[in-house]
Amino acid sequence: MSLKSSITGNTKVLCVIGHPIAHSMSPIMHNAVIQDLKLDFVYVAFDILPEHLEKAVEGFKALGIKGINVTIPHKIAIMKLLDEIDPLAEKIGAINTIKNENNHLIGKNTDALGAKVALLNAGFDIMEKNVLIIGAGGAARAIAFSLSKECKKIVILNRTEQKAFSLARDLKKIATIPIEGKKLNEQHLKQYLFHSDLLINTTSVGMAPNTNTILIPKEWLSSHLFVFDVIYNPLETKLIKDAKEIGCKTLGGLDMLVNQGALAFEWWTGEKPNKILMKNKIIEFLNLKQC
Ligand SMILES: NC(=O)c1ccc[n+]([C@@H]2O[C@H](COP(=O)([O-])OP(=O)(O)OC[C@H]3O[C@@H](n4cnc5c(N)ncnc54)[C@H](OP(=O)(O)O)[C@@H]3O)[C@@H](O)[C@H]2O)c1
Known part of the structure; x- marks a missing residue:
């Protein structure tokens, strides 16, 4: 499947991390709106074992990854590795989204x-x-x-x-x-x-x-x-x-999945994504899988 027709040296990377991660719907909905808005971004998934989490966080900075979604089992463990946590996420005790602002990693909970x-x-x-x-x-x-x-x-x-x-x-x-x-x-x-x-x-x-x-x-x-x-x-x-x-x-x-994703996407890119497109892409994918 072709995700983005023109990945260049300028293309910015967004990702989701978890373990396992192959089932994640996030690449499907995020790449759909990246293409729709013609943004120079690409969204990928990384399967990160808990024992590699710390190195992965260093990697976000080293590689300049702009935005990260976090899923099971890392939503709590990753908090202590970040530079700043949004006050609501601090109270909740879990994050699901990170923004990389000039190598300063900020965690939020958009769920x-x-x-x-x-x-x-x-x-x-x-x-x-x-x-x-x-x-x-x-x-x-x-x-x-x-x-x-x-x-x-x-x-x-x-x-x-x-x-x-x-x-x-x-x-x-x-x-x-x-x-x-x-x-x-x-x-x-x-x-x-x-x-x-x-x-x-x-x-x-x-x-x-x-x-x-x-x-x-x-x-x-x-x-x-x-x-x-x-x-x-x-x-x-x-x-x-x-x-x-x-x-x-x-x-x-x-709808919760699409909304949390749309909030993250807007935080990272400053652009409002088309939530209907995000939803339809996931429905299409899941229906195809069932055939
Ligand atoms: N729609 C969305 O956007 C969205 C966002 C986040 C999560 N989710 C979904 O929400 C679900 C939970 O995610 P999470 O991040 O909250 O996971 P989690 O932190 O691992 O919590 C799992 C919860 O499920 C309970 N549980 C698991 N198996 C059970 C069983 N057989 N009987 C009774 N309770 C059981 C656990 O109870 P114990 O404490 O007793 O283990 C715990 O309360 C997943 O299906 C995930 O895909 C959806």
Whole structure:
């Protein structure tokens, strides 16, 4: 596949790092908008093992890489290797985007605003709503912090109870709303699903290739819920399919992915990318893969 027809000695490099990384959709959506805007950039992916992270960060400076997206498992570990961290990302405790300004590396978290914008664009008004978040990893942290100023209450349920407590404790430092962190189990799920307006799955359960796995049986859902699953591969998870069948309003992870990517792209290049093009390129790619 030809990504850019005229890479020259002036072409600036953007990239995503993670391990594994071959599944990443970021090169697809970013190269599409680079071409669309006729910018002299190229976006590539690097598979970086955790033990090579420090050298990779030195490499960003040595090679003059202009912008970097960061994904699993480096979102937390990389923070201490950067020169500056945006205050919101500091509170969240994870970054997903780095800008290289004259060899000064600044880390930000665009997942947080990306998720919030996706919810607003989907017609969900978070003001005064009860939110139930399943999971307490990087995505949960970003989303919980982004919603914690406007919603009425946040409950976090996680398989590893300690991580739910720890996220709730960190959120309480900045939020004035009630926050609870508890063990993910049948009793808590049934109890909090009943009292929630918005259910957000931030775990990787249901992600390809294990697309038939769910944490919440369909019978426990009810039509008053808005269901947001941050997984974007598959485009429609089993949770989202079940929720639609029950009559819930739903949102998949693709819009969050595109929004976080668009925020990063604008920060790096100063140009607003076409988000519809970014989204369509990913849909096209994932649909082709399924054929
Ligand atoms: N749409 C987007 O833009 C976007 C952005 C970021 C992430 N994501 C997606 O979000 C998902 C999570 O990413 P992350 O960065 O938050 O990963 P992470 O930090 O590794 O967290 C993973 C979370 O999933 C939970 N989990 C994993 N397997 C589980 C299981 N079998 N049963 C119950 N809980 C389980 C973990 O629970 P424990 O703490 O008990 O291990 C943890 O809470 C991934 O699918 C990722 O692709 C999407």
